[in-house]
Amino acid sequence: MICPHCTANLTRKSRPGKRCGSCKKPFVFEPKENPLALHDVKVRRLTEKLSEGGLWYTTTQLYYASARKTNKVAASGPTGCAIVVPIIAGLVLVVLGTFGGNPPVLAVIGAALLVFSAVIIWLRVTGVIKRAVVMKMSLQQFRQEIIGGWSRVYGKPPGGIVDEPHVKPGRQPQQPAFAILSPDPSVLACLQVNDVGRRFNAALAAKVAELPPSTPVAVIHDASLDGEIFLASAKHELQGRRVIDLGLRPRTVLAAKDPFKLRTKDRQPERIAWLKANTDLTPKELEWLGDGWSSPVAALRPAQLLARVEKVAGHLSGKDDPAQKAAAAIGFMTWPTA
Structure with missing residues (x-):
């Protein structure tokens, strides 16, 4: 570990209490x-x-x-760390009860712990026991x-941070090219303080009722039951308007290498049935949601959020159209002459 004040390399001996052994300045966290x-x-x-x-x-x-x-x-692994303790205890008791002249009852208790652990692992692997994350x-x-x-x-908060409750709604563009709809206050705050409205001529809204009329709408939401239902409901209310899903989608989370995932023990089969009837979610996505999994869109970094917005802005403006890209590459000074 390095001291954040003086950049000295810190060992346990050079960290008396919560202060740097070199500069004597305090640390915040242990x-x-x-x-x-x-x-x-x-x-x-x-x-x-x-x-x-x-x-x-x-x-x-x-x-x-x-x-x-x-x-x-x-979120990783079928068992969790807690199951390791009875396994180790069981092995120790089996050894003690089998060798060294200790009472055989120790081996019986140890064997019982190992059987118990094996059953718990099997129940978790097969999905009978649903653990929360x-x-x-x-x-x-x-x-x-x-x-x-x-x-x-x-003496001050970490550099570059803004707290959502302190971010006031900004001025919306008079004639936005598109609107961004998100129920997540963190997402809207991040986009606002990073000047997305001016940079991409985009309006921001938390509800369908707050959207400007006629413009295309890009929806940003959690990969969750609530997020997918919000998206589907928005599409229904905005029939006749172009609606673009910027995610998170469950399929994206499932394909990601190291996604941020949460899980609840609560199961809502009636909402899964509604999504199955009203969305294009795949059986694998529905199963993932049905098992209580979700991933918050606020776990994306600002750069990742802005990359999604920039992509849809380019798509709507035609900048990512192959024909327009080819025309732009030629340029007006290099048009062929007859």
């Missing part, structure tokens, strides 16, 4: 003392990545970025402990 295993240097790295290209990011985007490592551990810390707790703690030690 990895073992917070659910997200954060330390000061990691927070700095995360904020630098989120603000690449001079972009602003939201508290929620930092929240998900900070939880990515712990989320990956929780949840955030280790609430967003409000993150604001208070992580952002608040950082501000107390360093």
Whole structure:
């Protein structure tokens, strides 16, 4: 670990309490003392990545970025770390009860623990037991402990951050080329503070009723039951207008190498049935949603969000049309003459 104040290499011996052994300045976080295993240097790295290209990011985007490592551990594998303890205990008891003159009852208890562990693993692998994958810390707790703690030690919040509740609605373009519809306040705040409205002549809205008339609409939503139902409902209300899905789509999450995923134990078969009847989701996507999985669109970095908006802006303007690209490449000074 490196001291965020003086960049000195820190060992356990050079970290007395929560202060650098070299410059004596305090640290905000000790990895073992917070659910997200954060330390000061990691927070700095995360904020630098989120603000690449001079972009602003939201508290929620930092929240998900900070939880990515712990989320990956929780979301991967069929068993989780908790099952390791009874397996190790079972093996130890079997050895002790079999060798060394210890009571045989220890081996029986150990064998029982191993059988119990095997049954739990089988139930989880086959999907009989559905484990939840949840955030280790609430967003409000993150604001208070992580952002608040950082501000107390360093005198100000991490660089480049904006908190969604403090972002006021901006002026909408008078004649927008298209509109962006999203129910996620973090997404809208991120797009607004990064000047998407002016850069792409786009209006921003959280509800269909807030959309400008006639323009094409790009929808940004979670890969979740709520997100897919929001998209389908928007398409129904906007019949006759062009609606473009910017995701997240479940198929994108399923194909991603290292997606951010959450899972609830709650099952809603009636909503899955509605989606099956009213959307083009594949059976695999419906099964994924039906198993309680989701992925928040706010876990995307600002650069990733803006890349999606830029792509749809180029598509709607015709800039990504092959014929127009060819014409632009020729240029008016190089048109062939008869």
